Amino acid sequence: MSFQNTLAYAQERDHDDALRYYREHFHIPKHQGKDTVYLCGNSLGLQPKAARAAIEEEMEKWAELGVEGHFKGDDPWFTFHKTLAEPTAKLVGAKPSEVVVMNQLTVNLHLMLVSFYRPQGRRYKILTEAGAFPSDQYALETQVKFHGYTPEDAIIEVTPRAGEQTWRTEDILQTIRDNGDEIALVLMSGVHYYTGQVFDMAAITQAAHEVGAVCGFDLAHAAGNVVLRLHDWDVDFAVWCTYKYLNSGPGGTSGVFVHERHSNKPDLPRFAGWWGYDQEERFQMKKGFIPMAGADGWQLSNSQILPMAVHRASLQMFDEAGMEALRAKSEGLTGYLEFLINSLNQPKEDLEIITPSEPSARGCQLSLLVNRNGRQLFETLMANGFILDWREPNVIRVAPTPLYNTFEDVYRFGQFLEAHFRR
Incomplete structure (x- = not known):
């Protein structure tokens, strides 16, 4: 799959996504009045709007x-x-x-x-x-x-x-x-x-x-x-x-x-x-x-x-969506996340994906091993509207889920990481 590290590419993928309307069926938590980038469905999924009814x-x-x-x-x-x-x-x-x-x-x-x-x-x-x-x-x-x-x-x-x-x-x-x-x-x-x-x-x-x-x-x-x-x-x-x-x-x-x-x-x-x-x-x-x-x-x-x-x-x-279709989108989202992280070219001492690279050997989640200041990076992400999951001693779990996450969510996360490591 050929990915591009551009906002236009991410938005085009979202536009062509047959499952994109399911995002509208969920409540997205807010940060400073805007939707968070919620990449924590592996810990707690978002609330369906139909739940209250x-x-x-x-x-x-x-x-x-x-x-x-x-x-x-x-x-x-x-x-x-x-x-x-x-x-x-x-x-x-x-x-x-x-x-x-x-x-x-x-x-x-x-x-x-x-x-x-x-x-x-x-x-x-x-x-x-x-x-x-x-x-x-x-x-x-x-x-x-x-x-x-x-x-x-x-x-x-x-x-x-x-x-x-x-x-x-x-x-x-x-x-x-x-x-x-x-x-x-x-x-x-x-x-x-x-x-x-x-x-x-x-x-x-x-x-x-x-x-x-x-x-x-x-x-x-x-x-x-x-x-x-x-x-x-x-x-x-x-x-x-x-x-x-x-x-x-x-x-x-x-x-x-x-x-x-x-x-x-x-x-x-x-x-x-x-x-x-x-x-x-x-x-x-x-x-x-x-x-x-x-x-x-x-x-x-x-x-x-x-x-x-x-x-x-x-x-x-x-x-309605079917697991086969959801899985296909999931592989695209997770593959794009992997592409953006690998594009940073960070040494393993700073950032390493420990989840298998073979799509059949992983689900939505990529686990990022951060050996230096991992907890600080996690807290910085959370403070800037990126909802993720920290696991001791040094792993940030990132899970773009296909029902409500978008390629733009993944792109924004990648951009934040790039800015962080380029400082």
């Missing part, structure tokens, strides 16, 4: 119907989660019966680990990437302790090679093979939060299954960011949040995928709740848990109607 609709239903809102009106709360199944399935490459929206991410991760981390005898270890997001680290640490193991013994962490920032797929696969008879579960990120690297989920799943292990993914930074094919890749389970690329509000609800070969096994161990009980008999209040068919059988409690209403408003845009 979606919440107000459910508030009106609550006001008018009270408890009867569970059964009356459009989209009764009793089955509200089912309205999210079809667009969610399209988003992650699944069948509608394989997905459910419920709870929050780490709660769902623990629920999945109850069902899919089943250590027995020699096979008790979990393989993951070193430096996974802390929630994943803590979940795995406490799960292995719960089963009577020590994290130092039971968790295998795959690290990048010496002097490298990202993982080589062949190293991950070889580590799985080398430890295959001891691994009960492979659990990795779909996209690594710090480096922005996309892992080869299909190859990792295949390798895990070849050694007899279960394979799951935390898709917090992948859902709504990259094209997913969870069913076709034969992934056993996955979890994700909705407040990052999916723009569903701070602390928003979460999604779960359970492959159909597991989701209709009522004897599969799980922590159960009333809302996961067979819907046709739920109000008979019987003893003895009978799960709903599919991923719905992992639900615990009543649906979170207000967060789900916001999520549905956002999902409608993804459903």
Whole structure:
């Protein structure tokens, strides 16, 4: 792709962008009366303008119907989660019966680990990437302790090679093979939060299954960011949040995928709740848990109607635009960002992109390693209307997201960096 470091080029790309009108569907934070350059959708997506109306609709239903809102009106709360199944399935490459929206991410991760981390005898270890997001680290640490193991013994962490920032797929696969008879579960990120690297989920799943292990993914930074094919890749389970690329509000609800070969096994161990009980008999209040068919059988409690209403408003845009089209624009935006940064010709001691350069190995995010005065640069950017994300010890994460970011956003960021390093 041929890029140009000019405002005219950026504006021309925006003019030709078939998805450009989606930006108008979001509230853009202001700085000194002008739109910020918001490049932080990997941390918290912007608010869809439809979100407020979606919440107000459910508030009106609550006001008018009270408890009867569970059964009356459009989209009764009793089955509200089912309205999210079809667009969610399209988003992650699944069948509608394989997905459910419920709870929050780490709660769902623990629920999945109850069902899919089943250590027995020699096979008790979990393989993951070193430096996974802390929630994943803590979940795995406490799960292995719960089963009577020590994290130092039971968790295998795959690290990048010496002097490298990202993982080589062949190293991950070889580590799985080398430890295959001891691994009960492979659990990795779909996209690594710090480096922005996309892992080869299909190859990792295949390798895990070849050694007899279960394979799951935390898709917090992948859902709504990259094209997913969870069913076709034969992934056993996955979890994700909705407040990052999916723009569903701070602390928003979460999604779960359970492959159909597991989701209709009522004897599969799980922590159960009333809302996961067979819907046709739920109000008979019987003893003895009978799960709903599919991923719905992992639900615990009543649906979170207000967060789900916001999520549905956002999902409608993804459903309309399509992940393939969003991904194509994303590759253009991120490629342009990479081009502008590389054009600065800064020594690695000052500025280095640690995210893979191959488009298939990254999503929206580029992670910039700033070894000298990184925090100062970040704060200067923020003070000048560029909303980004800082991660210790020295990384600025920059994420141009295709629903609301523009090529001009990326150009303006590049111009600011150029002025900064030319001083």
